[in-house]
Amino acid sequence: MTRKATNKLLHKAKKSKSDEFYTQLCDIESELKFYKKHFKKKVVYCNCDDPRISNFFKYFVINFEELEIKKLLTSCYREQTSDLFSEKNQDNGFFFEYTNTDEEKNKLSSPEIKLFNGDGDFRSYESIELLKKSDIVVTNPPFSLFREYVEQLVKYNKKFLIIGNVNAITYKEIFQLIKENRAWLGINLGRGISGFIVPEHYELYGTEARIDEFGNRIVSPNNCLWLTNLDTFKRHEDILLTKKYSGNEHKYPEYDNYDGINVNKTEDIPLDYGGAMGVPITFLHKFNPDQFELIKFRKGNDEKDLSVNGKCPYFRILIRNRRIQIKSE
DNA sequence: TTACACGCCACGAAGTCGGA
DNA sequence: TCCGACTTCGTGGCGTGTAA
Numbered sequence: 183m184t185r186k187a188t189n190k191l192l193h194k195a196k197k198s199k200s201d202e203f204y205t206q207l208c209d210i211e212s213e214l215k216f217y218k219k220h221f222k223k224k225v226v227y228c229n230c231d232d233p234r235i236s237n238f239f240k241y242f243v244i245n246f247e248e249l250e251i252k253k254l255l256t257s258c259y260r261e262q263t264s265d266l267f268s269e270k271n272q273d274n275g276f277f278f279e280y281t282n283t284d285e286e287k288n289k290l291s292s293p294e295i296k297l298f299n300g301d302g303d304f305r306s307y308e309s310i311e312l313l314k315k316s317d318i319v320v321t322n323p324p325f326s327l328f329r330e331y332v333e334q335l336v337k338y339n340k341k342f343l344i345i346g347n348v349n350a351i352t353y354k355e356i357f358q359l360i361k362e363n364r365a366w367l368g369i370n371l372g373r374g375i376s377g378f379i380v381p382e383h384y385e386l387y388g389t390e391a392r393i394d395e396f397g398n399r400i401v402s403p404n405n406c407l408w409l410t411n412l413d414t415f416k417r418h419e420d421i422l423l424t425k426k427y428s429g430n431e432h433k434y435p436e437y438d439n440y441d442g443i444n445v446n447k448t449e450d451i452p453l454d455y456g457g458a459m460g461v462p463i464t465f466l467h468k469f470n471p472d473q474f475e476l477i478k479f480r481k482g483n484d485e486k487d488l489s490v491n492g493k494c495p496y497f498r499i500l501i502r503n504r505r506i507q508i509k510s511e
Numbered sequence: 512t513t514a515c516a517c518g519c520c521a522c523g524a525a526g527t528c529g530g531a
Numbered sequence: 532t533c534c535g536a537c538t539t540c541g542t543g544g545c546g547t548g549t550a551a
């Protein structure tokens with residue numbers, strides 16, 4: 183009888199997606215410029231970042247004085263390769279502490295990194311100890327572990343500004359945070375994040391992939407967002423509404439399974455409708471919690487996807503305009 | 512009671528469409 | 532040409548049904 187094959191390794195290999203995406207300095211600058219006041223006397227932790235490569239590290243070193251940062255911490259994951267023929271692991275994760283002293287500035291080209299005992303995974307004990315010492319986490323975490331990553335930040339009650347995929351809004355856990363006003367979208371979204379630097383071995387896909395002037399291989403997914411719990415001006419600005427429901431009822435069909443109307447574009451949200459409206463997930467990019475209330479995500483009363491005449495539009499978020507008083511019957 | 516097959520559902524480091 | 536909105540469908544996880 184053949185032995186039952188253990189194909190765990192194969193599964194592991196299949197599951198491990200390419201998470202080696204490096205954020206460009208221009209994209210970091212165009213977002214971080216809106217958060218400068220938040221960093222004064224704070225310990226910043228970039229916990230998915232090799233200081234020798236990361237543009238997050240570079241950004242905070244360049245702007246250390248202007249932002250009045252107290253300390254910068256970075257840590258980096260290294261996959262452990264257990265080698266039967268050597269006694270120790272050669273691929274420990276590592277971390278680096280920076281306080282902008284003259285000595286540190288002079289050694290920036292070869293920073294004195296400190297090895298972890300383990301792999302430096304953001305979930306590891308050693309990395310969590312650094313997390314506990316920090317105030318704000320800023321990085322581009324592995325998208326394949328996005329849920330776990332955010333869960334940990336929330337667990338340790340940290341401020342954060344991180345990059346994720348737009349579809350992260352559709353994750354139950356992430357939407358719940360947004361609904362509870364414990365996280366929101368940053369300033370840039372979609373093409374507002376121009377692209378990521380990928381390693382040599384990575385296939386350049388998509389029509390907008392390119393090699394930049396420095397030879398960096400860039401892919402532009404055009405579907406990324408910044409998720410944060412640092413306040414921004416944008417979430418206090420009302421969305422300008424120009425469309426009317428009354429007289430255009432035919433443009434706003436009612437859902438089969440919820441008492442509300444379907445709105446296909448954020449800009450088409452009517453200014454005179456006080457009931458529930460289903461809007462695209464990208465509405466959250468312009469969301470002001472004082473103007474709109476988030477009621478529910480995706481599902482109708484029957485807990486099935488919202489549908490119009492039997493057809494389900496793409497995921498919708500049910501909202502209500504707080505500025506309009508609903509007449510009591 | 513257990514093991515396995517099957518079906519449903521959630522998901523997506525994409526990529527396209529179409530209006531301005 | 533730019534950019535916000537939307538979609539497609541293969542894959543894996545999980546719950547349930549059924550046979551042994």
